[in-house]
Amino acid sequence: MTIRVLLADDQDLLRRGFKMIIDAQPDMETVGEAADGAQAIAQAAALRPDVVLMDVRMPGTDGIEATRHIAAHLPEVKVLILTTFDVDEYAFTGLRAGASGFLLKNVRTEELLTGIRTVAGGDAVLAPSTTRRLLDTYARTFHAPEAGLPPKDVLDPLTQRERQVFTEMASGRTNQEIADRLVLSETTVKTHVARILAKLRLRDRVQAVIFAYENGLSAPGR
Template sequence: MIRVLLADDEAMIRAGVSAILAGSGETEVVAEAADGREAVRLAQAHRPDVALLDIRMPRLDGLAAAEEIVRTVPGTAVAMLTTFSEQAYVARALSGGATGFLLKSGDPYELIAGVRAVAGGGAFLSPKVARYVVDSGRRDSDRLDRETAARARVAELSPREREVLALVGTGLSNPEIAARLHLVEGTVKAYVSAVLDRLGVRNRVQAAIVAYEAGLVHPQG
């Protein structure tokens, strides 16, 4: 059972998300918070598998709360749940250590899949967020430059490393990749470390973005 801390200042949102997660049969909401400071305190007290945080909350916003939880509760994965997908929010959330970014307007399956992915050590971007990250805010020439650079970086990987990167991009955890590729988990862990090192990225989310930009994974929505 995946233990989840849910933080949102709207009680109806918390009720709806809790119902979706409970209905999955995979998750248990062990604590709820209405502001960022309470979320940090409850994360430290309950040490859940996943902290699912709204971005705009009183006292301490979700972005700052995410950074504090990542710093003080390293065993807890953080995913952001929001109606907002502006570039600044996405960039800060990911740079602050969040490994998931989910939209409240997304399909309930995305919520369940995202929580499952980050709990298992994977990364998950809502398809709309993934498309935004890849295509946002810059001129077409800039986007093409990024795509060309990503393809060049990926071309330096071995076929197996590219295969692993593509699966990282879909949000799979190491055990799930191992099962998909019929490898032992330790081998997959070594491949993921090698891929991060060769791509020059810090974490699985950044690797996933490279996978999207290189065309290994195709955002939908």
């Protein structure tokens, strides 16, 4: 199936560059463009793309608010946030607003395409090293409970094995890394991840990490 992508960025040159890359792929096509958040919301509603490649800083309605609206009203449309290293806090805010991941604007072409395919497939773009640094830096900003306190039974729906997998997910590890650490097959890990997300009513792995921080199940440096 062809992955339908909406580009939301106030820089025309960047949109053109992304469009050329995306349209050159046999499994992707650009279905629309938006120069601000309001246009992104309208285009997402009208076109129902699989993925919105969303800039953060745009005039008027910014990418964060647009992401929040799309996640709330168009849950089948996935948002992939674009940001720069200098404003990582926007990436974290975007993830909390409902984005399925984030990429830096200086991302390599292969990483951009992999990110789009990953998000379109229902998973999240969660680069462990970048995500851990990002959350370690900004987790306290959102007043998460202190790690080590009782988790208020938020993990009660999970089995013991699912709790182990959740702990690894909260550390930003990939399915393969989790499989290696717990001596499981990657397929088994994928099954556990799907069950965990369903039981905790989480959208994807990114939301699982944020859930862990907000409930005091993980903290900077852990």
